[in-house]
Amino acid sequence: AQTVTQSQPEMSVQEAETVTLSCTYDTSESDYYLFWYKQPPSRQMILVIRQEAYKQQNATENRFSVNFQKAAKSFSLKISDSQLGDAAMYFCAYRSAKAGGTSYGKLTFGQGTILTVHP
Amino acid sequence: EPEVTQTPSHQVTQMGQEVILRCVPISNHLYFYWYRQILGQKVEFLVSFYNNEISEKSEIFDDQFSVERPDGSNFTLKIRSTKLEDSAMYFCASSEASGSYGYTFGSGTRLTVV
Secondary structure, X not given: OOEEEOOOOEEEEEOOOOEEEOOEEEOOOOOEEEEEEEEOXXXXXXXXXXXXXXXXXXXXXXXXEEEEEOOOOEEEEEEOOOOHHHOEEEEEEXXXXXXXXXXXXXOEXXXXXXXXXXO | OOOOEEEOOXXXXXXXXXXXXXXXXXXXXXXXXEEEEOOOOOEEEEEEEEOOEEEEEOOOOOOOEEEEOOOOOOEEEEEOOOOXXXXXXXXXXXXXXXXXXXXXXXXOEEEEEO
8 A cells, every 4th residue: 555654744944935745655556646636625635736747847837846755655735935825734646557456546545734923 | 526524613512412413415426435634634534335344444433333325416425433632634535537537525523421
């Protein structure tokens, strides 16, 4: 079974600075998808960024980018120019790409990292 | 932007009572999911639903849980006889493909069992 680990329960950053959230995962599969979700105090889960494992290029969405290291099974999220609205719980998640696999279609989440942004 | 709608936002129920949590997925989505988040803990998969049947379920999703798509727009999660440990945030999600492009989550229903 796949597992996702976020080793930083809490992180903080000054407004306008850059912060990196860590995520590692364990899988025997070669094809999969990785996601970062943001959960603000409203509790809604919002997709931040997505990475396909077969793509070597790191995904980027505006101020959000990832550092995907497939061999190391690492998938960190970098937030540049942090804003107060970035304060939230961030979850890393894994999804198998294997049709008929035991976890096909299901997201496996890490424990989450609470990000605080200081003005 | 299309949304997944969940009702109610908060439900309080007595232990042993049945509850139905409701979700309206995005209209052109074909895959539907329920996840659970106990306060302060990680989000856990409960069940996925496609083509009017369960495609996968977790060990949490035991006989007291059931899902249904009664009318082509709603997607419901029923907990037959609630326990204190069922208190959690329940999230509905949907995806147009099988989630490879990510899922759209609803705002959740906070279930409190007393």
